Amino acid sequence: MPSAEPIIELKNITKDFALGGMFFNKTLLRAISGVSLKLHTGRALSLVGESGSGKSTIARLIARVYALTEGEITFHNRPIAAMKRQELAEYRSDVQMIFQDPFGSLNPVHSIGYHLVRPLTLHNRGLSREDVKQKAYEMLEQVGLSPAADFIDRKPHELSGGQRQRVAIARALCANPKVLLADEPTSMLDVSVRLGILNLLADLKDKHGLSTLYITHDIATARYFSEDIAVMYAGHLVESGPSEAITSTPRHPYTQLLIRSVPNPAREDDPTSQRRATDIPLWTPKSIGCPFVSRCPLATDICRQTMPKETPIAAGHNVRCHHV
Amino acid sequence: MSSDPLMQVQNLTVDYVTEDGIARAVNDVSFDIAKGEAFGLAGESGCGKSTVAFALARLTRLPGLVSGGQITFDGEDVLALTGQNLQNYRWNKVSFVFQSAMNALNPVIPVSEQILDVIEAHKAGDAAFSRARAIEMFELVGIHPDRLDDYPHQFSGGMRQRICIAIALCLQPKLIIMDEPTTALDVVVQRDIIDQINELKNQFGFSILFITHDLGLMIEFCDRIGVMYSGELVEVNDAKTIFTAPQHPYTIALGKSFPPLSGPRVRLEGIRGAPPSPMNLPTGCSFQPRCAKAIDVCATKPANLEAQSDGGLARCHLLNP
Numbered sequence: 001m002p003s004a005e006p007i008i009e010l011k012n013i014t015k016d017f018a019l020g021g022m023f024f025n026k027t028l029l030r031a032i033s034g035v036s037l038k039l040h041t042g043r044a045l046s047l048v049g050e051s052g053s054g055k056s057t058i059a060r061l062i063a064r065v066y067a068l069t070e071g072e073i074t075f076h077n078r079p080i081a082a083m084k085r086q087e088l089a090e091y092r093s094d095v096q097m098i099f100q101d102p103f104g105s106l107n108p109v110h111s112i113g114y115h116l117v118r119p120l121t122l123h124n125r126g127l128s129r130e131d132v133k134q135k136a137y138e139m140l141e142q143v144g145l146s147p148a149a150d151f152i153d154r155k156p157h158e159l160s161g162g163q164r165q166r167v168a169i170a171r172a173l174c175a176n177p178k179v180l181l182a183d184e185p186t187s188m189l190d191v192s193v194r195l196g197i198l199n200l201l202a203d204l205k206d207k208h209g210l211s212t213l214y215i216t217h218d219i220a221t222a223r224y225f226s227e228d229i230a231v232m233y234a235g236h237l238v239e240s241g242p243s244e245a246i247t248s249t250p251r252h253p254y255t256q257l258l259i260r261s262v263p264n265p266a267r268e269d270d271p272t273s274q275r276r277a278t279d280i281p282l283w284t285p286k287s288i289g290c291p292f293v294s295r296c297p298l299a300t301d302i303c304r305q306t307m308p309k310e311t312p313i314a315a316g317h318n319v320r321c322h323h324v
Numbered sequence: 325m326s327s328d329p330l331m332q333v334q335n336l337t338v339d340y341v342t343e344d345g346i347a348r349a350v351n352d353v354s355f356d357i358a359k360g361e362a363f364g365l366a367g368e369s370g371c372g373k374s375t376v377a378f379a380l381a382r383l384t385r386l387p388g389l390v391s392g393g394q395i396t397f398d399g400e401d402v403l404a405l406t407g408q409n410l411q412n413y414r415w416n417k418v419s420f421v422f423q424s425a426m427n428a429l430n431p432v433i434p435v436s437e438q439i440l441d442v443i444e445a446h447k448a449g450d451a452a453f454s455r456a457r458a459i460e461m462f463e464l465v466g467i468h469p470d471r472l473d474d475y476p477h478q479f480s481g482g483m484r485q486r487i488c489i490a491i492a493l494c495l496q497p498k499l500i501i502m503d504e505p506t507t508a509l510d511v512v513v514q515r516d517i518i519d520q521i522n523e524l525k526n527q528f529g530f531s532i533l534f535i536t537h538d539l540g541l542m543i544e545f546c547d548r549i550g551v552m553y554s555g556e557l558v559e560v561n562d563a564k565t566i567f568t569a570p571q572h573p574y575t576i577a578l579g580k581s582f583p584p585l586s587g588p589r590v591r592l593e594g595i596r597g598a599p600p601s602p603m604n605l606p607t608g609c610s611f612q613p614r615c616a617k618a619i620d621v622c623a624t625k626p627a628n629l630e631a632q633s634d635g636g637l638a639r640c641h642l643l644n645p
Contacts, residue, residue, distance in 0.1 A: 050510035160598035190368040191537050191581050192614075195594030217510060224583035224592070247585055261515035262585055263541035265567045 006038035007211050008062060008179060013071030015057055016285060030283045031057045033235045039179060044205055044212040046222035046243070049232035052280050055215045059181040062213070063097055093123040096172035100184040102164035106156040112167050113152040116140070119174040139170040143200060162193035169200065183215045198225050219258060223247045231255045234280045234291035236307065241317030251319045253296045290322070298323040329356035330531050331380070331499055336393035338375050338384060347602040349375045351555040357499065362525065362532040364546035364563070366539050366578070368599050372555040373535045377503045380533065381420055382410060398498070415446045419492035423504035428488050429476040435487050436472040442491055461490040465520065482513035486520070493524065499531045507536065518545055540582055543567045551575045554600055554610040557629060561636030571638045574611050609641065617642060
């Protein structure tokens, strides 16, 4: 485990969304419940969980798209909620997002060059027009779109999905970021080009010492790409630790279920699940106990009463379960 | 080849007519599906696998056009069916489960009506019989019959997909075409539904045409697999061989595009480049520009799908010199 201090730290954060109603009968949904995480320079952390588990909400909280309900997120020990003006502008260039859909995240009426020149001029004031153009070429080469001259004047619709996602990555790099938040960057792409994008992100992470948050529902690519994995269930962090430990010796019943569910032709045993999947519970500020209790084969009375504390079971490997 | 084919597809060719010319989405595809067999079509988006499914269901609409080949189901010429015979073929003999469970059900009418509609349109019987059948189907896919009169939005994605499976099963067809039935679902729900389809298949003995891009899932679920690339079958073999000893460079590369959950963490390369546009296919073998093993002849001469020593079929100059 890295000993250096984290670049971004999530301290017991909680996020509620209003579902409807007003004043006294307002219905709240607790999307994130007491999550603590650390992002380190030059390392990748994967957030794994099913849809609705709160993975993307965490990325948006870090990017300050949403405001926190409780808790604190710090960047170099400085709370991001307190940032204003110049400091906030710098934070926004230090933390860049890559979105799932490269068909929707690029503007169809602008050229590839425009998508890069905009952030380059916004985040590097004082560069001459020639320098900006030069840098745009470099960015394209860096993400494997070479020769850059072939791409710079094209429109997004002339590129394939994989190439568009490379443009989105180049655009994020234009701000010279220290942290990349990649929200399902490969799930809309053809299977054969997904690994190319993951390999590119891994190379950039090593080359620039980027701290990367990789959000995915595919635990196999999480293991392939990242050093650490954090597993989310209904807004709770249920297990976190080194990727190898999480995938080879999962301890939380949900992580075990998740790994057993992944198609794996190499598996010898019969993976038939014992019980039928039920829905993720709707979590509200009034909910108590462990959110996984309705699906958990180990559930007992205490699980219905209190959410277990995070328990370390090996170096950096933490589990939240009463029965571990 | 299987001994007792239920459905035979011979030299199927499907074109899309566009303003800029004709795009050949499916080119000379032949395979058959035996009784009780799960046959898989694997490949990336745009390789023509869904177009094959639509042609088999006789759902090809302009600008799509079945321009060649023959489809035989239980001795019947499917492409020649009209009127009552065609209606009898759909749902009574062959039914479908499509990818977007969220959109396949009409949101403004209760699901009960949508199941009853299928039963009443295709089978004679009174209302009480249809209702009893619908309740039976709900129980079969593990949803409480009390929820029969609920609207689609009151169910989760997994349950809606199960309802679609119930609708596909209610007339006891001999073949169910499943086009990416679990792609929009989470892995845990996917596992649950796949297990359930397996159980039902063992119970009723229907055949399945299973379509997905997830090769791992397909190898687990299917008996035999055909791998498609830009409208052509490039390899056909039993699922086990596709996993342990794939022959075609595309199948090998596709297999290496899914990182494993166990074993050493090694760098995998995926496949360079992108699939070709059907409007602008490369000369020779269509996989040749992305193939790491391409030789000179690959760029000039198309390869043929030929029998291999392991009992399968493959389309590659390296394997069929």
